[in-house]
Structures are given as structure tokens and as C-alpha cells.
Amino acid sequence: MKTNTKLYETAAALLASGKGVLAADESDGTAGKRLAMVHLPNEPENRQDFRELLFTAPDIEKYVSGVIMYDSSIRNSTDEGIPFPDVLTAKGIMPGIKVDLGVRDLQDYKGEVITQGLDNLTERFKDYYDMGARFAKWRSVVSIDENETPTDAALKMNAIMLTRYAQLAQEAGIVPIVEPEIIHAGDHSLQQAEMVTTRTLQILFQTLIEYKVDLAGLILKSSMVLAGDSHPQQTSPAEVAQATLRTFHMSVPHECAGIVFLSGGQAPDRATENLNAIGKLGGQPWPITFSFSRAIEEPFLNAWDGKPENGSKAQEVLLETCKKNSMAALGKLN
């Protein structure tokens, strides 16, 4: 029996009650989309300002246990020259790193993609560990299209990639977050979302177990289970909570260290309300919390508007958003 004590300690710290993870791991290209919202060009100094404001926001450590960064941001520093991972570590926030290199089309499987990034991953993990990273993320992408996608073939290949990444992460002393994102955009029903999410997670966990990944040192990052954003019947928070937890109980072994949610393009308040409904059901076998990107960053970006004079105000909004999501994770929002 393996005893990966350090991994368990890291996972426990990330999943501490009332805290969650900020996913600030946009690639440089996607960071440009965030900056476009505040009318700033996608230049390195604007990306640095964006991240510096997020990471130095006073008191966020009360609600944020970890921050996921991207390769260019984990190597970046504040204006005063303090490396971003050190800024976070000094606040008691665990630095994390996205290590996948994005998706490519899966040949002959229309509309399906495979995540890449396994090359040199052992060496990359060593570098990231030396920079302070103690957890990592790898995202695969699953789209729902009537009865066509996803295919088991694509789910299985992505599960193998996620599993290999998870093995290498654990070997490097880094807690893997495995993230099979079920894309929210589309006109699929709640039932389809539930079926696909369950199948995806079952294949993933079967593969992780087959290759002896230590589930007690691994975190699942999941989509909430809800109808596609263009389906005529949108899912209420109570329905999201029931469908999501039903899915987890059908597919996530109890040994798994915990589950965090992506927001997946839901409006920030909606993501928080859904999380609150899940929190309200309480008493699950795994700690469950947030690992939002857009649902946390959007209110902050709106307050900042790319203007230096709005920096402090935007940091207050960030704190407020993190606090709300922390309460929601506990089901204590209202």
C-alpha cells in the first residue's frame, strides 16, 4: 500500500473547509480575451498587472487555498520582483500549475479532441516543483452532440492521457487535478449531460485505478451537471445539485481526495447559486468546493476596467466573490 503522506497533506490543504481554488491558468491567448473585456491589449505587462492584482489581493487567503497558474505566470514576478509563486506561498496559498498544452482534433472523430502535453512532463514537473508548485491541472474536453459525441474511443484516450499525467505528477510529489470538462455550450438536455458526465467519469476512474494512481492523492475537477446553455429548459439549482451528486455517486470512488468545480461559462451568480445548492445537500463522501476561473474573475475584471485607479476596488470585489463562493461551498449562502 502506498502512503503518499505529502500528497495527502497537499490535497487536504487545498480542500480545507470553506476554501477553494482560483483557476488563473489561462494560456497567454485566453488571458488576452480577459484583457479584451477591460479594453487592454494582450501584452505581457498587462497580463502581469492582471495577475499581480489577483495574487496580491488582501485577505483572499481566507477563502482561497490554491491558485492555478500558467507556465508564463508561474515564471513571472510582481513589479517589485517577487516571483508570483512566492507571493502566494507567503500568504499560505498553494501554487499550482496547468501542465497540459491544449487540445488537438482527434483524426476521424468529428468534433472530438485530445489533450496534449505528456512530452518532457517529468522534467517540467521537476522545474515547477522547484518554483514552488505543489499541485497541477490537466484538462480534457468533452462535447455533447445528440447521439454522436462523445465516443467511448475519445473518452478512453483522454482518460489514458489524464492517467499518465496523474502518475507523473504523483511521482514528482505534485497532487494532480484531473479535469474532464463537459462543455456547457450546446442544446443538450440535463439527462444527456448526466449520462455523458457519468460515463466520462466512470471511464476515467476505471483507468486511474487500472494504472494504480493513488486516488487519495488526486482531486477531480468536474463540470456541474446541467442542460446546455441553449437548451429551452434551463436547470434549476436544486436540479443541478441532485443530478451532479447522483453522477458523482455513480462514478467517483470514495477514496478520491475531493472534488472541485469549474464554472464553465455560467454567469458568476449562477455558478455560485448552483454550488450553494450542492453545498446545502451536505455530508458527501468527498470534500467539494470551487475552482472557478471566469466566475471569480469576471466581477473583478468589471470593477478593474483596466484602470490603475480601480485596482484596490477590484481587489475588494475579488475578496467579496471568493467569500461568497466559500460560503456557497458550505451551503451557507442563503
Ligand code: 13P
Ligand atoms: P472556468 O471556471 O472559467 O470554467 O475555468 C475553470 C478552468 O480551470 C477551465 O479549465
